[in-house]
Amino acid sequence: MSNAQSPAASRRSERSRWAILTATRELVSEVGYGKVSIEAIAARAGVGKQTIYRWWPSKGAVIFDSFLALSEVADGPETALPDTGDLAADLKVVLRATVAEFADPDFERPIRALNTEIINDSELATQYREKLAAPVDEIKKVRLRSAQKAGQLDPDADLDLVLEFLYAPLFQRWLLRSGPLTADYADSLVETTLRAFRP
Structure with missing residues (x-):
């Protein structure tokens, strides 16, 4: 069976990714780096923690990627x-x-x-x-x-x-x-x- 995502699944994944990056930027701006947690990012983005960990190994990594996207x-x-x-x-x-x-x-x-x-x-x-x-x-x-x-x-x-x-x-x-x-x-x-x- 092919591991390729369907177009609809790819779109959902991309929407989730951008929701996570946007939520991360907003939280960093609102509460500062130290108070941001993976749980808070997941709640703001409307995704599960495992979705975040599937793409990023740590809080620092997702925050850094949110900055790259902003830049x-x-x-x-x-x-x-x-x-x-x-x-x-x-x-x-x-x-x-x-x-x-x-x-x-x-x-x-x-x-x-x-x-x-x-x-x-x-x-x-x-x-x-x-x-x-x-x-x-x-x-x-x-x-x-x-x-x-x-x-x-x-x-x-x-x-x-x-x-x-x-x-x-x-x-x-x-x-x-x-x-x-x-x-x-x-x-x-x-x-x-x-x-x-x-x-």
Whole structure:
């Protein structure tokens, strides 16, 4: 007998999966990571605990996947950074979008909860680096390498360092709530970074 699901069963599974991810994000936002339980997620999603455990081995795993779904990180050309030939303009578009995301409460609350947990959970930190941070950084580096070839960026620049210059101040300001995250602030980070790594 075939193990393939019928189309109707596949649709039900996908609905259940999204219900679980949505419920997880909502609960993390409402009560914080520490108070979220598999039981609470199951009750909010309208599924049994075993349905969750069939797809995820732990609370941390389902919370992390709910964040990945929220971030809409997926393979495909839509994830590429813009490449108009103007590096400064392209980076400003990307950094302004990042600022807007961090200012959106629906995005900000779960990502803050996730970062709080990453500090204390080395396994989750490893998952974050491997599944999210590293792939996203590689997408950014593709654009930076294009700029190096075009003579817009120091050809010997350490691209990991370039990304740290660009994003670390923004992340620290957001994490510590030490100042406003605005489009002007994003633009200033781009301009300062490009001055530091100009050819």
